[in-house]
Amino acid sequence: MLVRDAMSTVVLTIGPAHTLRKAAALMSARRIGAAVVLDPDDSALGILTERDILNSIGLGQSPDTERAHAHTTTDVVFATPTWTLEEAASAMAHGGFRHLIVLEHGEPVGIVSVRDIIRCWAPLRQPAPA
Numbered sequence: 001m002l003v004r005d006a007m008s009t010v011v012l013t014i015g016p017a018h019t020l021r022k023a024a025a026l027m028s029a030r031r032i033g034a035a036v037v038l039d040p041d042d043s044a045l046g047i048l049t050e051r052d053i054l055n056s057i058g059l060g061q062s063p064d065t066e067r068a069h070a071h072t073t074t075d076v077v078f079a080t081p082t083w084t085l086e087e088a089a090s091a092m093a094h095g096g097f098r099h100l101i102v103l104e105h106g107e108p109v110g111i112v113s114v115r116d117i118i119r120c121w122a123p124l125r126q127p128a129p130a
Helices: 020-030 050-058 085-095 114-121
Strands: 034-039 044-049 099-104 107-113
Touching: 020 034, 020 050, 034 107, 044 050, 044 099, 085 099, 085 114, 107 114
Parallel strands: none
Antiparallel strands: 034 044, 099 107
């Protein structure tokens, strides 16, 4: 099975000046755990995850004043839609992260998460016996 079969095509793109509260609200509304951060000044792509927001709040930082750029991971590993799920899982395990931005022709076309991979690998739930 390939990344294209598992990835979410809901790609939230935010700017580096978004507050963490705004980023969290947008992610929550779309029921996703990560946003692609695009800096229009240098066309760099980064990722902001729910864990990044949680860590900031845990440090006592204000989600109303903290900006995405201060919490964005910019050393990002990108997947392609044609990677196998094994390749994606290996990259996540090796890098210690739970989301991969999926690029095609240099543009983000999806995000694949550990949860997406598990859904593909786990057997379908069977109804409990009566």
